[in-house]
Amino acid sequence: ETGVTQTPRHLVMGMTNKKSLKCEQHLGHNAMYWYKQSAKKPLELMFVYNFKEQTENNSVPSRFSPECPNSSHLFLHLHTLQPEDSALYLCASSQEVAASGNSGANVLTFGAGSRLTVL
Amino acid sequence: AQSVTQLGSHVSVSEGALVLLRCNYSSSVPPYLFWYVQYPNQGLQLLLKYTTGATLVKGINGFEAEFKKSETSFHLTKPSAHMSDAAEYFCAVTAGGSYIPTFGRGTSLIVHP
Numbered sequence: 001e002t003g004v005t006q007t008p009r010h011l012v013m014g015m016t017n018k019k020s021l022k023c024e025q026h027l028g029h030n031a032m033y034w035y036k037q038s039a040k041k042p043l044e045l046m047f048v049y050n051f052k053e054q055t056e057n058n059s060v061p062s063r064f065s066p067e068c069p070n071s072s073h074l075f076l077h078l079h080t081l082q083p084e085d086s087a088l089y090l091c092a093s094s095q096e097v098a099a100s101g102n103s104g105a106n107v108l109t110f111g112a113g114s115r116l117t118v119l
Numbered sequence: 120a121q122s123v124t125q126l127g128s129h130v131s132v133s134e135g136a137l138v139l140l141r142c143n144y145s146s147s148v149p150p151y152l153f154w155y156v157q158y159p160n161q162g163l164q165l166l167l168k169y170t171t172g173a174t175l176v177k178g179i180n181g182f183e184a185e186f187k188k189s190e191t192s193f194h195l196t197k198p199s200a201h202m203s204d205a206a207e208y209f210c211a212v213t214a215g216g217s218y219i220p221t222f223g224r225g226t227s228l229i230v231h232p
Contacts, residue, residue: 107168108220
């Protein structure tokens with residue numbers, strides 16, 4: 001399988017549940033991202049991992065817990081969520097390029113997303 | 120810091136008509152610019168990108184965009200809209216060595232028969 005794969009595609013959970021979203025990339029990329037996409041709102045960057053190290057945490061509530069065991073896998077652990085957390089969660093990856101002349105031309109490859117509904 | 124403004128949250132065109140989606144950016148250093156498309160129930164995918172060199176960039180599905188530094192714009196065009204072009208389009212920018220793109224709010228393209 002190629003590209004970025006997200007599972008599950010759809011998830012319904014109660015506010016007291018614990019669940020996880022999984023993302024896997026087969027592109028040999030070194031950077032992985034979680035975005036939240038809500039209706040009527042801009043795309044929100046949540047977390048960035050670069051060579052398995054977290055480099056960005058965009059003031060995300062602690063009920064969202066990311067995990068990146070290796071450069072190919074990224075998880076988002078969910079617990080005690082709120083109804084306003086219902087959204088499409090998108091995973092992306094990119095070939096991180098260190099400081100160089102081409103460091104800004106960073107193309108992201110996105111997965112199809114996990115549609116989360118919190119009841 | 121860089122930013123992107125997409126004018127118009129919705130653009131409606133007839134099939135066969137010209138498509139024009141507007142994007143203006145703000146950056147204190149030379150930017151890299153991107154257009155992504157999101158079809159229903161899918162993630163974003165790259166349409167085209169501008170890095171350096173030729174300011175008119177051609178992408179997939181007949182789309183193209185022109186980088187105009189004097190206008191700080193990177194508008195997306197297609198000569199003739201097709202029903203299959205109906206989707207959400209996002210403009211994005213990276214600059215100054217930051218490899219994390221800043222996305223615009225998106226423009227929904229509606230194509231009427």
